[in-house]
Amino acid sequence: MIDSKPIWANKYPYIEKGVMQHKKRRMTKGQLVAKFKRKEDNMSPIIQTEVREGADDVSEGVAYEIINVEQITTDVQSLQGIRVTLQDLKGGEGNVMLWQRKVTGTGSKLGVFITHLGNNTDKWLHKWVKFNVWQDRKREIEIIPAPVPKAAKPKKEAAT
Numbered sequence: 001m002i003d004s005k006p007i008w009a010n011k012y013p014y015i016e017k018g019v020m021q022h023k024k025r026r027m028t029k030g031q032l033v034a035k036f037k038r039k040e041d042n043m044s045p046i047i048q049t050e051v052r053e054g055a056d057d058v059s060e061g062v063a064y065e066i067i068n069v070e071q072i073t074t075d076v077q078s079l080q081g082i083r084v085t086l087q088d089l090k091g092g093e094g095n096v097m098l099w100q101r102k103v104t105g106t107g108s109k110l111g112v113f114i115t116h117l118g119n120n121t122d123k124w125l126h127k128w129v130k131f132n133v134w135q136d137r138k139r140e141i142e143i144i145p146a147p148v149p150k151a152a153k154p155k156k157e158a159a160t
Contacts, residue, residue, distance in 0.1 A: 044048070056109075056134065058086060058094040063130045067093075069121045082121065084113070085123055089147060112139045 027035070058064060072081050080100040087093050096109065104111040117124045120132035128147065133140040 031087070049151065056094070058131055058134060059094060060131050060134050062088050063096045063128055063144055064088050064094060066124050066127050066147070069124050071121075084124070089149060107137060107139055109139055112141050118145050144148055 059135065065088075066084060067087045068083075068085035070085075072083055073079065074081070082098040082100065084096045084098060085093060086096065098110040098113060104114070106112065106115055113124070116129070117127060128144045130142045130144050131140075132142055141156050
C-alpha cells in the first residue's frame with residue numbers, strides 16, 4: 001500500500017503547504033533549572049572594578065597636597081599618562097590623570113599642571129594646589145602655600 005502523504009511529511013510534521021512552521025514546546029521546571037545551572041557554570045567571572053563618574057575625583061575649591069606622581073602606560077592601547085595622587089587636609093585622597101601628548105593647550109589638564117608646576121614632575125611633590133575651575137575644556141589651578149591646620153581652641157576653665 002502506498003502512503004498518500006509525501007515523504008517529508010513524516011520527518012517534518014509541522015509543514016503545511018510547503019511552509020515549515022515551528023511549534024515551540026514549553027519546557028518543564030526541571031528542564032529550566034537544568035538549563036540555568038548549565039549557564040551558571042559557563043558564566044564569566046565577576047569584574048572587581050570600581051566605576052567612577054569621570055576619571056578625576058577632586059573637588060573644586062579644596063586645597064590638595066601632591067603626594068605622588070607616577071608615569072603609567074595602559075595595557076590595551078599603550079597610552080602614556082601621568083597619575084597625580086593628591087591628599088586634602090582631612091586625609092581624603094584624590095587622583096588626576098594627565099594624558100601625555102607632544103603638544104597641549106593651556107586649558108587642558110596636562111597644560112595647566114605644566115604651566116603652574118613646570119615640566120619636571122619630581123618638583124611637583126609636596127606642592128599644594130587648589131582647583132579653582134575643573135570642568136571639561138576649562139581648567140584652572142592655583143599653587144598655594146601649605147595651609148596650617150587649625151589648632152584646637154583651649155577650653156576655658158570654669159571659675160571656682
